[in-house]
Amino acid sequence: MVSKSSQLFSRAQQSIPGGVNSPVRAFRSVGGTPVFMSSASGAYMYDADGNSYIDYINSWGPMILGHAYPAVVDAIKERAGMSTSFGAPTELEIEMAELIRQMVPGVDMIRMVSSGTEACMSALRLARGYTGRNKFIKFEGCYHGHADAFLVKAGSGLATFNIQTVPGVTAGAANDTLTAPYNDLEAVREIVAANKGELAAIIIEPVAGNMGCIIPAPGFLEGLRSICDEEGIVLIFDEVMTGFRLAPGGAQERLGVRADLVTYGKVIGGGLPVGAFGGRADIMQCIAPLGNVYQAGTLSGNPIAMIAGYTTLKTLNDNRDIYTTIDATTAQLHDGLSDVLNASGRKHVINHLGSMISVHFSDKPVTNFADAASADNASFATFFHHMLDRGIYLPPSAFETWFISSAVNGDDVAKTIAAVKDSLAAMA
Numbered sequence: 001m002v003s004k005s006s007q008l009f010s011r012a013q014q015s016i017p018g019g020v021n022s023p024v025r026a027f028r029s030v031g032g033t034p035v036f037m038s039s040a041s042g043a044y045m046y047d048a049d050g051n052s053y054i055d056y057i058n059s060w061g062p063m064i065l066g067h068a069y070p071a072v073v074d075a076i077k078e079r080a081g082m083s084t085s086f087g088a089p090t091e092l093e094i095e096m097a098e099l100i101r102q103m104v105p106g107v108d109m110i111r112m113v114s115s116g117t118e119a120c121m122s123a124l125r126l127a128r129g130y131t132g133r134n135k136f137i138k139f140e141g142c143y144h145g146h147a148d149a150f151l152v153k154a155g156s157g158l159a160t161f162n163i164q165t166v167p168g169v170t171a172g173a174a175n176d177t178l179t180a181p182y183n184d185l186e187a188v189r190e191i192v193a194a195n196k197g198e199l200a201a202i203i204i205e206p207v208a209g210n211m212g213c214i215i216p217a218p219g220f221l222e223g224l225r226s227i228c229d230e231e232g233i234v235l236i237f238d239e240v241m242t243g244f245r246l247a248p249g250g251a252q253e254r255l256g257v258r259a260d261l262v263t264y265g266k267v268i269g270g271g272l273p274v275g276a277f278g279g280r281a282d283i284m285q286c287i288a289p290l291g292n293v294y295q296a297g298t299l300s301g302n303p304i305a306m307i308a309g310y311t312t313l314k315t316l317n318d319n320r321d322i323y324t325t326i327d328a329t330t331a332q333l334h335d336g337l338s339d340v341l342n343a344s345g346r347k348h349v350i351n352h353l354g355s356m357i358s359v360h361f362s363d364k365p366v367t368n369f370a371d372a373a374s375a376d377n378a379s380f381a382t383f384f385h386h387m388l389d390r391g392i393y394l395p396p397s398a399f400e401t402w403f404i405s406s407a408v409n410g411d412d413v414a415k416t417i418a419a420v421k422d423s424l425a426a427m428a
């Protein structure tokens with residue numbers, strides 16, 4: 001019998017490119033038909049055929065409290081009746097900004113936008129406007145959204161689909177984008193020396209999540225901080241994934257390295273479209289209407305998105321044991337994965353920090369994009385489907401990190417590990 005998801009996928013492709021509104025959802029690299037979801041609650045999602053899944057995608061990060069978190073849903077319901085948008089300033093936006101400043105030391109000012117892409121695009125423009133310089137460094141395998149300048153050796157869907165150059169991104173847009181391997185400080189030093197006085201910014205995912213989960217080597221982020229201090233380069237932490245997840249203050253707090261600008265998305269909106277960029281007051285003062293670095297958005301600070309994000313962040317800020325919980329659950333998952341993977345004899349690497357984790361079928365450490373790309377990602381695709389068939393919803397790509405929400409409990413982890421064991425046996 002043809003599944004409802006298959007029927008929906010066929011129908012979707014008549015009207016939506018690839019049948020999806022974001023490429024990574026299309027299962028292109030793992031094959032098969034994307035699962036069409038109909039509802040979700042807590043750690044579980046339910047597809048159009050009524051199958052249930054333990055969710056380790058979390059909508060690619062936002063659902064840190066689990067799906068349909070009551071306080072968030074109630075706040076949205078209450079606010080919706082007061083109009084869904086004003087296009088005028090509201091007190092709620094001030095409360096959101098003040099809460100973020102309380103949670104994230106070093107964010108003197110913050111501007112709301114509607115996606116992580118918009119946040120990163122705006123932060124780069126701001127760094128360029130502040131320094132009067134054009135060039136910037138990004139890292140191979142990092143993904144900062146789909147603004148033209150970032151679509152150079154990027155991660156996430158571009159890595160998944162092995163898109164090396166993106167049609168429509170002009171040489172002019174990409175010319176000032178310089179790239180280095182993640183964790184390679186020497187390569188950064190060489191680029192800086194060869195472009196003395198021309199670099200506006202270094203942008204990095206402080207813990208990378210778009211080539212699987214890649215952890216910064218000891219001293220790597222600190223080294224970038226020193227280089228930026230010496231050279232007057234703006235250090236931008238793209239915390240769209242790590243923000244409010246690794247700690248209330250994100251990676252800056254967790255890893256003890258201060259960025260000049262930081263970008264947010266995902267968790268900050270509690271599942272609604274919210275992004276933000278913020279940081280040092282002297283830099284943020286350059287943003288219109290204070291300065292001439294223009295950035296704007298009809299729905300920036302939208303009241304429904306704000307109340308969803310504010311309720312999420314306030315829940316996290318007022319219940320900081322949530323961080324202990326999601327870290328402990330992820331550590332339990334790591335231990336279980338390690339046990340069954342070791343028992344299977346299959347070469348693997350597990351990268352993990354906080355509530356971000358990824359499994360790579362690799363016989364060597366995975367510390368940058370080249371390592372992630374050279375892993376046995378065909379086996380990952382097979383593993384993905386075995387897990388999906390057993391009710392475990394992993395990211396459909398080896399170039400993505402798994403996310404753990406506070407709704408995932410010990411029983412869910414046990415079910416997941418049992419599914420891993422069965423999947424590996426079926427793959428033997």
Ligand code: KE4
Pocket residue numbers: 022023024025060115116117118120143144145146156157205209210238239240241265266275400
């Ligand atoms: P959005 O524009 O998708 O809200 O955010 C872009 C972005 C920026 N920076 C980082 C570190 C990100 O991970 C992202 C988006 N992440 C992908 C998942 N790898 C979003 C999923 C998708 O593209 O559908």
